[in-house]
Amino acid sequence: MLVLRSRRLRRLLFFLAVFVTLFYLISALFPKRSPAISQLVFSGRPPTRALAPRRKNLKLENVKGFFLQDLAETNQTSFNVFHAQDFGLIPQRYSSIFNSKLTEDASQWDQFEVEVLRMNAESTAPRLAVRGYKVLYLFRPPQSWHHTGESFYGRESWDCLWTRQDGNGTAKFIDADLTPDGVHNAKYINSLWNKHLRKTNIATPELFLSSPLSRAAQTLIYAFNLTSRSPPPPSPIFVEYLRESFGVDTHNSRRSFTYLKKRFPLFEFEEDFSEFDPLWTSNRDETEESTLHRAKIFLENLFLRRTEVFIAVATHERVIKAILEAVGHRPFEVPIGHMIPVVVKGSWFKSYEIRTESEKYRMYYKKDRNCTVLDPITDPDAEPELDDDELDFGHSEGSGHGGARDSL
Template sequence: MSVPDKYDAHAGALSADSKKNYEKLLNDYTSSLPSYWKFEIVPNFFKQSDEATDPLSFNYLKEDFGRVLSWEETFSKLSELNSNASEDESYKVFFLARHGQGYHNLANSVYGQKEWDRKWSKLNGDGKMVWGPDPELTDLGVSQAVDNNHVWKEQIKKGCKLPTKWFSSPFTRSVDTLIHTWKDIIDLQKEKPLIKEDFRETMGVHTCDKRSTRSFIASKYEPKGFVIEDGFAEEDIYFKDDYRETIEEQSIRLNRSFQFIFDNYDDEVINVTSHSGSIRSQLLVLNHRPFAIGTGGMIPVFVKATKVKN
């Protein structure tokens, strides 16, 4: 994994207008619910939440994932906070992972962001490589996931707790990254990672962000231990050729994902493997500062959730 490049910085950028628009949509969304979780970051546990940390030069692989305290202190504090929390409070540490380089990422770097957005992202390939729909990892993308596997093994020796629940976007590049990252560390058949639609990348226009059918995903990944969430449609009913989801629209569905997690899981340490745009929205939802993530990269976040009743 390298530090984020200019394309990763572009994908992770967030404007003030996007944040304001998200807050308006969030108010409409939450006001219709009997209760909901409000999220915030607990500071001073990971360097990535510190404004002084530069996303474009920070390499979590060489920084013990960015931890400020020892792993023992970090997880001891996590357990202590949950032990003393009211019934309307919950604390979790999320490891938010981005898939390794896919062929669409390679094409983006070959043609440049302007030409990618204007022309190439709307096509399935260029005659030399295929990036849509649902592109595969490149060899570099696989090696980035393997790098994470090696570093996870090092951090476990240093006291890092393993996640106890795993989620993935339904895209091939995301699920394969999860597989290569956790090989020989967990038993997928036992842990049964959940493939969840809402963790997918920004929807629409870009062919790389159109997913495979449910049948294809099931045939490829259910034998390996993955579970597809209930209600998962056979065809990609959300992808539109002529409309690309806004950041704030994507963030509402990511908020829905975290509402689901905090409503249904007591697990304190959770892994989510998804995409740059998805992570951008996840960080917005969790009230974390924007932070660019390179292909194959990962960011840990220490989250406090407070139940609000309408």
């Protein structure tokens, strides 16, 4: 009896060993494929956990020493990126020039491009834990109609009353367009870029990203002559989280998907771009903390989903400020119609944080604008207050491109 049981046990162990061996062999030959990572998501959950090594998170930091704007001694109040030599690129000799096809008299931009590409090539070494490097050209739109409204009415009257209006009978403030002067300034940016192109092989953007506010899209179109270039450039993409801080100001509320698609046919849209604006509210403002969170989400998606290195981004004052803060860049004021170039490094670091950036994120709003009589929140005719849990800021079912309705 004992001998029989021993034989059965050995047979069971044998079959178990064969099963385990076959399981690992099949797993090695036919690995489970993870779902494809979309290239057209910048405002959704970053695929950090899917791509990161165990207990690692993505760290984003400004690589200092390339541009004058990085340096503490550069006076931001007197600095003009379009008057500076090479948009502020610091003259220096990179070691990479000796291992490239560049000659000794190569321009600073030629050397800079080779140096950035070299750093990206070396980042493939696993021991460095570097995800890659990107060069962002952050553009702030030139003068728009809401700027003229603020100048005309004064700061207090504008912030507390007129900024809530769609217009004043002369100018439209809602999703404000560039003024004729603003269009002229955006075209001037294009002339400056072409001037540099004639002198040097400036690192031309491979990817164009824009806030879905009309003035940002116009800036990108005019600054890079996107509608007339030959061969045509890659289609620019509308990114929800690149828009200016939302709430109260009608010039920061965006148009519908249908309207934008018709007006800007050259543009693509990131996935889950809703038909109507899911973020703007008429009675409260977004906090700076909230803007910082969505800037981090945008940057993580940019590093984890896209391979382009040189990227033009048309966005707004507070978003530029948040992006600079997210990467540890020194605070740097970017006037209307100006640009700041930033070199950003993405790398993995050990983290025990159980939540990703997007999981920590929620829309934060504040009520206080230091307004008195003109404050719509204290006005009896203002819209009723909503609790936070009554506000739905997610992409609800059926809110995507398919539900097109009449545009604003």
